[in-house]
Amino acid sequence: MEKRTDKNSYTILFAVVMVVVVGALLAFTASSLKPTITENQRVEKQQNILYAMGINDNDESSAIFISTKKAPEAFKNNITDQLVITIDTNGKIIKTQTRDEYFAETKQEPYLIDVKKQQTNAKQGEPRKLPLFVGQKDGKTLYVAPIYGKGLWNSIWGYVAVDKDMVVQGAYFDHLGETPGLGANIKQRFFMDDFYGEHLLSEAGVFKGITVAKGNADPKNNDKTDNAVDAIAGATITGDGVTAMIKSDLKLYKPYFDTLKNN
Amino acid sequence: MGLLSKKDTKLITDPLADNNPITIQVLGICSALAITAELKASIVMAISVLFVLGIGNVVISLLRNIIPSKIRIIVQLVVVAALVIIVDQVLKAFAYELSKTLSVFVGLIITNCIIMGRFEAFALGNGPWRSFLDGIGNAAGYGVILVIVGFFRELLGSGTLLGFPVLGNPIPGEQTGLYAFGYENNGFMLLSPMALIVIGIIIWIQRSRNKDLIED
Numbered sequence: 001m002e003k004r005t006d007k008n009s010y011t012i013l014f015a016v017v018m019v020v021v022v023g024a025l026l027a028f029t030a031s032s033l034k035p036t037i038t039e040n041q042r043v044e045k046q047q048n049i050l051y052a053m054g055i056n057d058n059d060e061s062s063a064i065f066i067s068t069k070k071a072p073e074a075f076k077n078n079i080t081d082q083l084v085i086t087i088d089t090n091g092k093i094i095k096t097q098t099r100d101e102y103f104a105e106t107k108q109e110p111y112l113i114d115v116k117k118q119q120t121n122a123k124q125g126e127p128r129k130l131p132l133f134v135g136q137k138d139g140k141t142l143y144v145a146p147i148y149g150k151g152l153w154n155s156i157w158g159y160v161a162v163d164k165d166m167v168v169q170g171a172y173f174d175h176l177g178e179t180p181g182l183g184a185n186i187k188q189r190f191f192m193d194d195f196y197g198e199h200l201l202s203e204a205g206v207f208k209g210i211t212v213a214k215g216n217a218d219p220k221n222n223d224k225t226d227n228a229v230d231a232i233a234g235a236t237i238t239g240d241g242v243t244a245m246i247k248s249d250l251k252l253y254k255p256y257f258d259t260l261k262n263n
Numbered sequence: 264m265g266l267l268s269k270k271d272t273k274l275i276t277d278p279l280a281d282n283n284p285i286t287i288q289v290l291g292i293c294s295a296l297a298i299t300a301e302l303k304a305s306i307v308m309a310i311s312v313l314f315v316l317g318i319g320n321v322v323i324s325l326l327r328n329i330i331p332s333k334i335r336i337i338v339q340l341v342v343v344a345a346l347v348i349i350v351d352q353v354l355k356a357f358a359y360e361l362s363k364t365l366s367v368f369v370g371l372i373i374t375n376c377i378i379m380g381r382f383e384a385f386a387l388g389n390g391p392w393r394s395f396l397d398g399i400g401n402a403a404g405y406g407v408i409l410v411i412v413g414f415f416r417e418l419l420g421s422g423t424l425l426g427f428p429v430l431g432n433p434i435p436g437e438q439t440g441l442y443a444f445g446y447e448n449n450g451f452m453l454l455s456p457m458a459l460i461v462i463g464i465i466i467w468i469q470r471s472r473n474k475d476l477i478e479d
Contacts, residue, residue, distance in 0.1 A: 005329065006331065006333070010331055011333050011334055014331050014334070018338060018341060022341055022345045026349070029349050029353070033356040037352070044359070061426075179297070179300065180300060180304035181301035181304060181417070181420075181453060182453060233450045233453065234300075234450060234454055
């Protein structure tokens, strides 16, 4: 005799019920948890920006963010302005807005601007909005810029803090799915700390970026003007991704820093 | 024996040694290669699989009499995917830091063939309690190998354990510990092929100690 569960009608009924039940369950979970998750991501962005500025709870060897409770307060106190620079496809500045001007226009905080979306916009020939966070740390004015690119498996991104001469004052990198122990190490202190003090410009003032280089004969990173940091062994493609996103994204800010110099 | 009968105890102990999912059944090799460059990642993965396999086995076992056999693989896949997504979402909401550490593993759990293997081979034909034990046992057997491989790869490849330098400071010019005597990290240990070689050595040791495991 045929088993009840072998019938086609039963199989189809089971599949339908399963899809509805599981679908409803997942939809319910996702929509009920979404506000909490978005809030977590928002605070994390603030922590990232503050981290790049050097406002963090780092101990001797590991990278530790300022706590989630303190982050919003610290963000308010240390970030003096959030500029939004709009550039055309040739990289020419169309306009520069302060946080208040931008907020009045769009009702959105500049630090929530989606860098990936802006990159897509630029590819389609639309103007690109570049957020730039201005902060004060130990009497120095720092400019933090977000960057976004791709590593070996998935997206990588980061925040780089520079002074007005485009010398790096701190960097934070993160990734979605790089290999643990290899590419994932871009968010480790030994890699991020190497960027401190590196020049983004050549001595003549031309934008060169910072290359994540293998065998650059400077493993201790004493030479800060060579536009290179030591790469991670076994993570060539992730390292190349970091090089590429620094080159392509930070270059766009060069015209703005030129205007700072002329003033 | 108290809580567990002899037969039940075997469900847990067997996969730890003589019926290990990795070294004997050769399942779950893909994730064993991908994430064992660091000890911490190995431990996190072992715990995640323990969790998913334990619960998943129970769910499948409870449903075993109503699952149509024609679509049972799809049903298993749906159960495991739904479980993993729910866990991922809950972590993202209430343990954001932890969920960032887990990031890549969550996806890898679904693809782990041990999970589908145990659903198909055990949970579909046994009760929930025994399935639970079988899940825990197999996940533990998988985890043990992962931790052993992770231990050697991180120690010999990076000179650290759980991120702490244990062999001294390797930076040229200021070497301390072993490095002062000219020792160097073996970068090859960090690449996937070495994971396979380490697993091969474990299989070799295991089979030379227990000749019954050798196949003709």
